[in-house]
Amino acid sequence: MLGEGILKGLAETAKNFAGSYVSKERLTTVQYPEERIPTSESARVFPFLVYDGPDWEAGLRCVACQICEKECPPKCIYIEKSKDKKPDYVGKLQIYPARFDIDVSVCMSCQICVEVCPFEAIKMDVEFELSTDDRFGGLLRNRQHLAKSNEYYHQIHPTEASEVDARLGEEKAKLEAKAKAAAAAAAAKAAAPAAPAAKPAESTPKPAEGTDKQ
Amino acid sequence: MTNSATQSAINTQVEGWNRPREIEPDGDNELLEVAMGPHHPSTHGVFRMDVALDGERIIRLKPVFGYLHRNHEKLGEGQTYLASIPYTDRLDYICSLTNNWAYALAVEKLGGIEVPERAEYLRVIVGELTRVQNHALSVGFLIQDMGASGTPLMYAFREREKILDLFEQLTGSRMMCNYMRFGGCRVDASAEWLDGVRKVVAGLPAFADEYEALLCTNEILMARTQGVGILPPELAVNAGATGPLLRASGVNYDLRKVDHYSIYDRFDFKVPLGDHGDVYDRFMIRLLELRQSIWILEQALKDIPGGPIMDPKAKIRGFRPKPGEAYGRIEAPKGELGFYLISDGGPNPYRYRVRPPSLINLTVLEDMCLGQNVADVVLILGSVDIVLGEVDR
Ligand code: SF4
Ligand code: SF4
Numbered sequence: 001m002l003g004e005g006i007l008k009g010l011a012e013t014a015k016n017f018a019g020s021y022v023s024k025e026r027l028t029t030v031q032y033p034e035e036r037i038p039t040s041e042s043a044r045v046f047p048f049l050v051y052d053g054p055d056w057e058a059g060l061r062c063v064a065c066q067i068c069e070k071e072c073p074p075k076c077i078y079i080e081k082s083k084d085k086k087p088d089y090v091g092k093l094q095i096y097p098a099r100f101d102i103d104v105s106v107c108m109s110c111q112i113c114v115e116v117c118p119f120e121a122i123k124m125d126v127e128f129e130l131s132t133d134d135r136f137g138g139l140l141r142n143r144q145h146l147a148k149s150n151e152y153y154h155q156i157h158p159t160e161a162s163e164v165d166a167r168l169g170e171e172k173a174k175l176e177a178k179a180k181a182a183a184a185a186a187a188a189k190a191a192a193p194a195a196p197a198a199k200p201a202e203s204t205p206k207p208a209e210g211t212d213k214q
Numbered sequence: 215m216t217n218s219a220t221q222s223a224i225n226t227q228v229e230g231w232n233r234p235r236e237i238e239p240d241g242d243n244e245l246l247e248v249a250m251g252p253h254h255p256s257t258h259g260v261f262r263m264d265v266a267l268d269g270e271r272i273i274r275l276k277p278v279f280g281y282l283h284r285n286h287e288k289l290g291e292g293q294t295y296l297a298s299i300p301y302t303d304r305l306d307y308i309c310s311l312t313n314n315w316a317y318a319l320a321v322e323k324l325g326g327i328e329v330p331e332r333a334e335y336l337r338v339i340v341g342e343l344t345r346v347q348n349h350a351l352s353v354g355f356l357i358q359d360m361g362a363s364g365t366p367l368m369y370a371f372r373e374r375e376k377i378l379d380l381f382e383q384l385t386g387s388r389m390m391c392n393y394m395r396f397g398g399c400r401v402d403a404s405a406e407w408l409d410g411v412r413k414v415v416a417g418l419p420a421f422a423d424e425y426e427a428l429l430c431t432n433e434i435l436m437a438r439t440q441g442v443g444i445l446p447p448e449l450a451v452n453a454g455a456t457g458p459l460l461r462a463s464g465v466n467y468d469l470r471k472v473d474h475y476s477i478y479d480r481f482d483f484k485v486p487l488g489d490h491g492d493v494y495d496r497f498m499i500r501l502l503e504l505r506q507s508i509w510i511l512e513q514a515l516k517d518i519p520g521g522p523i524m525d526p527k528a529k530i531r532g533f534r535p536k537p538g539e540a541y542g543r544i545e546a547p548k549g550e551l552g553f554y555l556i557s558d559g560g561p562n563p564y565r566y567r568v569r570p571p572s573l574i575n576l577t578v579l580e581d582m583c584l585g586q587n588v589a590d591v592v593l594i595l596g597s598v599d600i601v602l603g604e605v606d607r
Contacts, residue, residue, distance in 0.1 A: 005431030012428040013365055028372045040379070042401070044386035071531065073297035110300035110392050115400070116531055124386065 041157055044111050044124035046141075047102060048148040056147040058086065061121035064097040068113035068122055076106035077113065092175075100143035104130055120164045126156050245273060250591070252281050258355065259602030263579075263591065270587045275580040279573075282606040290566035295321055295396065295533050298566070302553075303390040305570065306604040309348050311340045311381070312546040314394035319475065320542030320553035321396040325535040328525050333398035334477045335518040339411060340381070340393065341544075342507040342514070346418060347374040348547035349458075349500040349507075350425075352599040356497055357429065359596035360438055366429060373421045376414045383407055397528025412515055418508045426501060439494035443582040443594035446491060453578045457549025457571050459598055462499045463491035469545035476544075481510045493590075496597040534561050548572055548599055568607055572600040 020026040030037060051059035069077040080099035087093055113122050125148070132138030154161040251262035260281035266274040286305065290298045302317045303310035315337055322329065329337075354370030378388040384407055385391040385400070393400055429435055445455070447463040460467055468485040470478040486502035488495030535557045543552035549571025556565040575598050583591050 002433060005433050005436070009428040009432050012424055016369075028375065040382045042383055042386045067531075071294070071297065073293060073300055108300060108304075109387065109390065110303075111386060112296065112300065112392075 039126045039128070039156075041159065043126045043128075044114075045109055045128045046104060046107060046125050046130060047111075047113055047122050047146070048125045049100065049143060049146045050121055050123055050150055050153050051147050052150050056144065056149070059149075060096055060143070060147060061119055062097050062100065062117075063094040063119055063121070064100075065119070067116050067118065071116045072113050073110060074106050074108055076103040077101070078103075097143060100146060102141050102146060104139040104141060120168060123153055123157070123160075244268075248588075251278075258595070258600055261600070261602055261605070263595070265583075265588070265591065267588060270589075272583050272586055272588065272591060275583045275591070277576055277579055279576075279602070279605050282602045284607070286607040287566050287568060291563055294531075294561050295535075295563065296530055298563075299394070300390065300392045303392055304603055305568065305607065306546065306548065306551075306572065306601045307389055308351060308601055309344045309547050310389055310391045311344045311385075311393055312544060312551060314391065315341055316542055316544045316546065316551045317553045318394040318396050318542075319544060320540050320555050321533075321535070323540035323542050324538060324555050324557055325396060325528075325533065327397045327528050329398055329476075330522045330525060331477075331519050332402075332521045333523045335514055336399050336403055336523065337394065337476060338478070338481075338514045339403075339511060339518070340384070340391075342511045343377050343380065343411070345507045345547045346504055346511075347377045348599075349504045350374055350421075352547075352596075353425070353429075353497060353500050356493075356593065356596040356599075357435070359592045360435065362435075366425070369421075369425065369428070373418070376417070380407070380410055380414060383410065395524065395528065395530055396533070397525035397530075398523045402523045408515065408518065411511070415508060415511045415515065418511075419505070422501065422505055422508070430498070430501070435497075436494065438590075438593065439492065439497060439597075441490070441492050442586060442590050443493045443597060444491050445578055445582050449578060449581055450491070453581075454574045455549070455578055457545070457547070457575065457599075458496055458499045458503060459549065459575050459578075461485065462488035462495040464489050469543060469550055473543065473545075475542075478510075481513050483510050493593055493597040496599075500599075532561065534559060539565075543569070546571055548601070548604075549575055568604075570604040570607065572598075572602075572604045573607075576600060576605060 016026060050061050051057075052061065053059040064079055064081045066079050066081075069075075069079045078099065078101040079097050082096045082098040084095075085093040086096050109124070111124055114124055150161070150165075153164075246267045248265050248267060249262055250265060252260040254262075262278040262281075264274075264276040264278060265272055286301060289301060293301075299314060299317060302313040305313050321327070350370040350373050354367035357366040358364075381391055382388045384403055385393040445459065445463050447465050450460050450463045451465055455463075456467070456469075464487050466485060466487055469475065470483075471485060483506045486499050486506065488499050537557055537559045539554070539556040541552055541554045543550055545551075550569065551571055552569035554565070554567040554569065555563045558564040579595065579598060582594050586594065
């Protein structure tokens with residue numbers, strides 16, 4: 001019969017229409033600004049710099065090694081190394097970024113900077129409402145804008161952050177043990193005159209090349 | 215392309231290249247030239263068709279593209295191998311995961327990298343999910359082009375959304391997944407994620423049923439699509455068309471079966487073929503392929519093994535393959551997607567070339583459109599299933 005196919009199709013749409021009153025699953029949209037779907041844990045939008053402790057400037061994990069700057073595909077990271085040094089999370093003196101800018105309008109949220117950073121210093125944020133009415137200044141995030149605390153990192157990516165903390169803790173413990181051993185050795189040697197000064201934490205955590213940070 | 219001198223040159227030089235008849239305008243030779251696009255709702259992006267019309271009939275059609283050109287290949291030559299992966303996402307932005315896959319495959323061939331078992335399974339799973347959502351979407355858009363604004367497309371979007379949510383949970387992004395690495399995949403799938411996939415896949419047959427009931431026997435759809443835009447199999451083969459477009463013309467060519475890449479040999483699935491090569495066949499082929507993909511997904515989800523997801527020897531940063539060349543190709547949802555790479559031993563490819571299915575499939579657009587009505591051109595273009603990000607690169 002002509003029109004049978006159309007009627008069959010209409011029955012399908014009628015089922016969906018009526019169904020939307022009884023089953024919540026058929027209502028697939030939300031009213032965005034008022035209602036929000038929670039972001040997924042692994043979501044990534046824009047990078048931020050992690051800092052430990054209360055002071056963002058002192059606690060930045062980034063050591064300005066510039067690996068991310070080099071690997072970023074659209075080259076939207078700009079880093080200037082500091083002239084002086086400050087202690088990092090294990091207490092070793094490191095240079096730090098005097099300037100660390102990321103251009104929101106160029107970044108393509110690819111997460112490659114996170115993957116290549118050997119110091120767990122840069123991570124992805126889930127904040128997606130980044131629009132601004134300031135075309136230039138507002139879209140160029142400096143290091144103060146980018147710095148977010150480790151607690152915040154735990155809040156948005158709990159699993160990943162715990163893994164990172166465990167890894168860093170392990171490294172720190174290893175380094176401390178090494179420093180202790182070195183100090184003990186130095187103390188033993190101190191009996192002999194002109195012993196070389198003990199150098200705590202000699203080795204930096206090696207850039208873990210090629211490993212995946214996830 | 216419409217230059218008849220070149221055409222006859224092609225005709226004499228290549229045997230078996232049978233361009234269809236030249237369409238002669240009837241009547242008083244009053245042709246109307248119309249530029250459809252670049253901003254036309256039916257062109258799926260910025261794409262222009264310069265058509266010459268005799269009344270409603272198409273006498274000539276000249277596709278004009280390049281509006282979205284962004285130098286993808288040259289950019290790839292100036293970057294490390296790793297940095298090109300996120301750019302491949304942006305070729306065919308509907309199917310970023312299969313783009314990653316084809317590129318990863320090419321680099322793996324170049325560098326002689328093995329892929330662990332679990333990573334292969336994950337690739338098949340995400341690849342087939344990509345195919346499902348691409349086909350759902352392309353059918354939805356085809357119907358939208360036909361004038362059925364809304365309903366079928368929204369049903370497709372509803373299903374696609376579930377799949378994109380899965381992608382987001384796994385890779386962090388809904389569309390620009392940036393998931394595969396040469397030597398495996400970036401992150402491992404958790405057991406919960408796999409359960410989530412199982413749940414979504416279990417719901418897909420119902421969607422296919424619903425879609426078929428909604429559309430397949432619809433008289434208006436049949437009247438509009440059957441016998442329209444016929445692509446003869448010889449022409450399809452000669453023009454290098456691939457994917458559903460080629461198979462709808464009845465040519466049995468699916469790289470998953472032919473090229474034996476990845477682990478597709480382990481799965482049992484059929485390659486649906488059309489026998490008229492018209493728009494309706496292309497539409498049906500996609501629905502049937504969607505069902506086959508569901509079947510592959512079920513098998514892959516059943517036997518996915520544990521284990522590592524990256525080849526321990528694979529080097530992501532500072533990867534420098536030995537000098538040589540490699541061509542990696544896969545059956546992307548739109549056809550054969552290939553990446554051709556030449557290495558001179560440096561950190562960047564010396565030559566980086568993409569063989570996008572959409573561009574090659576577009577070359578037969580004129581042949582399918584000649585003699586048809588203007589309204590059908592929109593449908594025929596929709597049935598080729600192009601993405602301009604890939605056509606223009
Ligand atoms: S996410 Fe990608 S584009 Fe953005 S800063 Fe990191 S590496 Fe660069
Ligand atoms: S790779 Fe990490 S430590 Fe190095 S500059 Fe970038 S964010 Fe800082």
